Amino acid sequence: MCFYLNTDGATHSVSGFSATGGVIYDGKGQWILGYNRHLGKCTAVVAELWGILDGLMLFQKQGYPEVIIQSDCLENVLSLHDSKLDGLRSSLIRRIHQILAYEEKWSLNYIPRESNQVADTLAKMALKMNGTLRIFEEPPLEIQVLWKDECRFANMTRN
Numbered sequence: 806m807c808f809y810l811n812t813d814g815a816t817h818s819v820s821g822f823s824a825t826g827g828v829i830y831d832g833k834g835q836w837i838l839g840y841n842r843h844l845g846k847c848t849a850v851v852a853e854l855w856g857i858l859d860g861l862m863l864f865q866k867q868g869y870p871e872v873i874i875q876s877d878c879l880e881n882v883l884s885l886h887d888s889k890l891d892g893l894r895s896s897l898i899r900r901i902h903q904i905l906a907y908e909e910k911w912s913l914n915y916i917p918r919e920s921n922q923v924a925d926t927l928a929k930m931a932l933k934m935n936g937t938l939r940i941f942e943e944p945p946l947e948i949q950v951l952w953k954d955e956c957r958f959a960n961m962t963r964n
Contacts, residue, residue: 807832808869810860811916812876813924814852817932823847824934825856826927829863834956838863839923839941839948841931853878854897856928857885857913859938861904864911871910877921885913922951 812827826841840859844852853876864872876882884898885905905911918925926948931939944952 807871807873808837808864810857810864810872810874811921811924812853812856812860812874813921813928814849814854814856814878815925815928815932816847816849816852821846822932823849823852824928824931825852825859826924826929826931827856827860828923828927828952829860829867830956836944836952837867839927839944840938841927841934841941842938843931843934843936845936850878850880851897852928853881854901856924857881858897858901858904861901861911863940865904865908872908872912874911874913875916875921876913877916877918877925879915882913882915920955923948923955926951 808829808831810827810829814823814825816823823844823846824841825844828839829837831837840863842859844855857874857876860874885901930947
């Protein structure tokens with residue numbers, strides 16, 4: 806069975822603080838876990854990379870064989886498929902490359918922002934919190950309706 810990781814980053818337009826969030830679920834649309842983390846000040850693109858890295862680290866601990874990572878940040882998806890590395894992002898990209906190289910059946914895909922609302926909301930929730938990684942074994946109240954809608958849409962497009 807294939808498993809999915811949807812991840813996103815958020816940056817507050819006034820304070821410049823950033824956060825990341827993601828959701829892990831199975832091919833049947835069953836929630837496995839969600840996560841988020843307040844990052845401090847960084848760009849939205851870097852926040853998105855942290856979201857991918859956090860999700861990959863959580864997946865590695867679970868030992869899932871086939872994973873599809875989905876991000877609505879086309880710039881990062883393209884950067885992660887490219888071998889050129891630059892600046893601060895390069896260390897994050899290098900670490901993500903290492904994990905993806907080790908895990909043979911893991912892939913990274915671009916998805917439209919409209920299909921990534923749960924991860925986006927989890928990231929925005931973390932803008933109000935401290936910097937620790939928070940894990941959600943059940944969908945938080947703030948996203949339960951979004952989760953049901955996103956799962957319904959994803960199942961329709963896969964069938």
